[in-house]
Amino acid sequence: AQSVAQPEDQVNVAEGNPLTVKCTYSVSGNPYLFWYVQYPNRGLQFLLKYITGDNLVKGSYGFEAEFNKSQTSFHLKKPSALVSDSALYFCAGRDTDKLIFGTGTRLQVFP
Amino acid sequence: NAGVTQTPKFRILKIGQSMTLQCTQDMNHNYMYWYRQDPGMGLKLIYYSVGAGITDKGEVPNGYNVSRSTTEDFPLRLELAAPSQTSVYFCASSKTSGRSETQYFGPGTRLLVL
Numbered sequence: 752a753q754s755v756a757q758p759e760d761q762v763n764v765a766e767g768n769p770l771t772v773k774c775t776y777s778v779s780g781n782p783y784l785f786w787y788v789q790y791p792n793r794g795l796q797f798l799l800k801y802i803t804g805d806n807l808v809k810g811s812y813g814f815e816a817e818f819n820k821s822q823t824s825f826h827l828k829k830p831s832a833l834v835s836d837s838a839l840y841f842c843a844g845r846d847t848d849k850l851i852f853g854t855g856t857r858l859q860v861f862p
Numbered sequence: 863n864a865g866v867t868q869t870p871k872f873r874i875l876k877i878g879q880s881m882t883l884q885c886t887q888d889m890n891h892n893y894m895y896w897y898r899q900d901p902g903m904g905l906k907l908i909y910y911s912v913g914a915g916i917t918d919k920g921e922v923p924n925g926y927n928v929s930r931s932t933t934e935d936f937p938l939r940l941e942l943a944a945p946s947q948t949s950v951y952f953c954a955s956s957k958t959s960g961r962s963e964t965q966y967f968g969p970g971t972r973l974l975v976l
Contacts, residue, residue, distance in 0.1 A: 760902075781961075783961040783962050785964070787967075792969075792970075793969055793970075794866070794868075794952055794967040794968050794969040794970050795905075795952065795954075795967040796967070797964050797965075797966065800962065800964060802962040841904065841905070845961040845962070847961075848959065849907050849910070849920065849921075850905075850907070850965060852904035852905040852906075853904055854902055854903060854904045855902075855904060
């Protein structure tokens with residue numbers, strides 16, 4: 752069965768420090784992977800996606816994600832966290848006809 | 863472009879009542895989707911549509927109905943509201959169904975069934 756896992760419910764990081772939000776996947780065929788961010792009382796906003804090619808994908812707001820086929824991971828990263836990055840982050844993988852979402856990771860950036 | 867818009871933002875229903883959640887997109891996308899988001903559960907697909915007049919069930923369709931009479935609109939109907947339908951509902955759209963295609967989400971409707 753296809754699945755996407757986000758092993759951490761919450762990640763806490765100090766402002767200015769690097770952040771990582773973890774995601775692992777299990778999908779058939781070539782993986783198509785996405786990161787979305789949800790700010791309070793807002794819908795999901797697209798951050799970035801992996802289709803094929805470079806293992807480091809750059810996205811919106813300074814975020815990037817590293818695709819690792821051997822570890823079946825697609826971790827979201829940012830070199831220097833901002834308080835305004837505090838939000839709920841979802842990893843998703845594309846099955847044949849639908850997106851499969853992880854359970855979400857709440858990122859809290861402390862000043 | 864407004865993107866994907868949803869109304870209402872919040873609604874309280876009594877058990878057994880019915881309501882329609884509205885969704886409109888102005889991006890001329892063929893594909894539209896309804897998800898529900900429950901705490902700690904991620905998003906689950908309720909229904910989707912590949913174009914006007916064509917709809918299909920997702921993972922959790924029971925208790926819901928949809929219609930797609932135009933490209934822009936994709937309303938979700940709850941006929942007999944139940945407490946289990948308390949959730950946040952998101953509508954999304956995409957241009958194609960390609961596996962690399964990005965879905966764009968509306969701001970959500972928070973529904974409370976008491």
